[in-house]
Amino acid sequence: MISRVESDGRPVVAILTMHDSYSMFRGNRQNFQEIIKTGKDMGFMVYVVTVRDLKLNSGTVKGYTLQSDNSWEQRLCPLPQVIYNRIPYREDESLPWVRRKIKECQKHPHIDIYNPHFFNKWQLFSWLNKSRLTKKWAPLTKRMKGFPTLYEMIKRKPYLYLKPEDGKAGQGIMRVRYQRNNSLPYRIQIQNNKNSTTYKAASLERLWNRVYQETKGSSYLIQQGIELAQVHGRAFDLRILVQKNEFGAWSVTGIGARMAGAKSITTHVPRGGTIEDPEKLLPIVFGQERSEAILSEVRKAAVHMARQIEKSSGHTHGEMSMDLGIDSEGVLWFFEANSRPMKFDEPAIRKKSLERIFQYSDYLINQR
Ligand SMILES: Nc1ncnc2c1ncn2[C@@H]1O[C@H](COP(=O)(O)OP(=O)(O)O)[C@@H](O)[C@H]1O
Ligand SMILES: [Mg+2]
Numbered sequence: 001m002i003s004r005v006e007s008d009g010r011p012v013v014a015i016l017t018m019h020d021s022y023s024m025f026r027g028n029r030q031n032f033q034e035i036i037k038t039g040k041d042m043g044f045m046v047y048v049v050t051v052r053d054l055k056l057n058s059g060t061v062k063g064y065t066l067q068s069d070n071s072w073e074q075r076l077c078p079l080p081q082v083i084y085n086r087i088p089y090r091e092d093e094s095l096p097w098v099r100r101k102i103k104e105c106q107k108h109p110h111i112d113i114y115n116p117h118f119f120n121k122w123q124l125f126s127w128l129n130k131s132r133l134t135k136k137w138a139p140l141t142k143r144m145k146g147f148p149t150l151y152e153m154i155k156r157k158p159y160l161y162l163k164p165e166d167g168k169a170g171q172g173i174m175r176v177r178y179q180r181n182n183s184l185p186y187r188i189q190i191q192n193n194k195n196s197t198t199y200k201a202a203s204l205e206r207l208w209n210r211v212y213q214e215t216k217g218s219s220y221l222i223q224q225g226i227e228l229a230q231v232h233g234r235a236f237d238l239r240i241l242v243q244k245n246e247f248g249a250w251s252v253t254g255i256g257a258r259m260a261g262a263k264s265i266t267t268h269v270p271r272g273g274t275i276e277d278p279e280k281l282l283p284i285v286f287g288q289e290r291s292e293a294i295l296s297e298v299r300k301a302a303v304h305m306a307r308q309i310e311k312s313s314g315h316t317h318g319e320m321s322m323d324l325g326i327d328s329e330g331v332l333w334f335f336e337a338n339s340r341p342m343k344f345d346e347p348a349i350r351k352k353s354l355e356r357i358f359q360y361s362d363y364l365i366n367q368r
């Protein structure tokens with residue numbers, strides 16, 4: 001028999017994740033602990049629930065509660081008013097029974113669920129391109145349908161990024177460059193764990209063989225490459241956390257910068273990238289005044305894009321992180337948005353991001 005816990009009048013928020021045969025449930029435990037502690041301090045009852053245990057037609061659900069010694073106990077908890085979706089893997093979330101459960105939550109008369117699905121990279125670009133306001137930030141992007149797409153794109157842009165549609169953390173990313181007046185004018189760089197491998201080819205057909213070897217069977221995007229601003233020869237881009245606030249409005253929680261590792265074609269920290277402060281980095285390239293203007297555009301653009309993405313998705317989202325690039329001219333570009341933002345390592349952003357989860361939950365509850 002598992003014992004019951006009562007909400008004692010507190011608003012109830014559940015973190016939704018997937019069960020796991022080895023460790024009870026999936027997801028970043030430290031993240032969940034910090035979310036629960038913040039919620040508790042703000043007067044909420046918070047627990048973790050797996051999709052499997054979330055039975056909406058019974059009065060209570062089996063949830064994992066955090067004990068004072070940081071251990072997890074399964075308890076019978078009241079049904080949540082707000083469900084914060086943190087299912088960590090696309091593969092789990094796309095299972096039909098998981099999709100059905102999420103739909104049930106969306107239809108439930110007393111429950112709000114937010115971040116109901118992962119984003120697909122292709123969809124993000126097509127959504128941004130639908131609005132006059134947001135399309136200027138979307139690099140030219142095509143779905144790769146064989147050699148003709150590569151051919152068509154390289155004619156228009158001599159620098160391209162190839163990215164898996166459902167990729168994350170730099171997996172499977174390649175870039176292609178055409179350099180005229182070179183005996184081997186086509187160059188492809190393929191991202192490995194921490195470095196990248198380069199091949200050179202005399203013709204695009206030859207280069208395609210290499211691309212095909214890497215991509216066969218999986219869906220890829222081909223995208224205009226952006227010449228990112230650099231400091232000391234290392235490219236950097238921005239990670240923006242956008243969340244809904246206590247008024248239910250999209251708002252920028254924080255902006256971080258990530259600088260690419262010397263041998264990497266992406267800026268991810270696990271691939272040798274480093275965490276930087278955009279307010280220090282940007283002035284090195286653009287000077288103080290220009291940097292302030294860029295950052296203020298970034299803030300506005302991120303809010304516009306979050307609204308457009310949410311509206312186009314047709315579902316309620318409460319937070320997303322965005323990867324934005326600034327090119328060497330200071331122009332802003334969108335690379336991707338993620339509906340399961342990773343923890344931000346910058347302490348001020350982190351603290352605010354945790355609080356916002358509950359400020360927005362509070363808003364949802366008061367709306368009812
Ligand atoms: N079109 C592009 N031009 C230049 N750099 C890019 C482009 N697309 C991606 N990148 C670089 O690669 C990184 C990873 O790309 P992203 O689309 O965010 O994929 P992932 O899902 O693997 O994180 C970006 O943060 C950026 O540094
Ligand atoms: Mg990314």
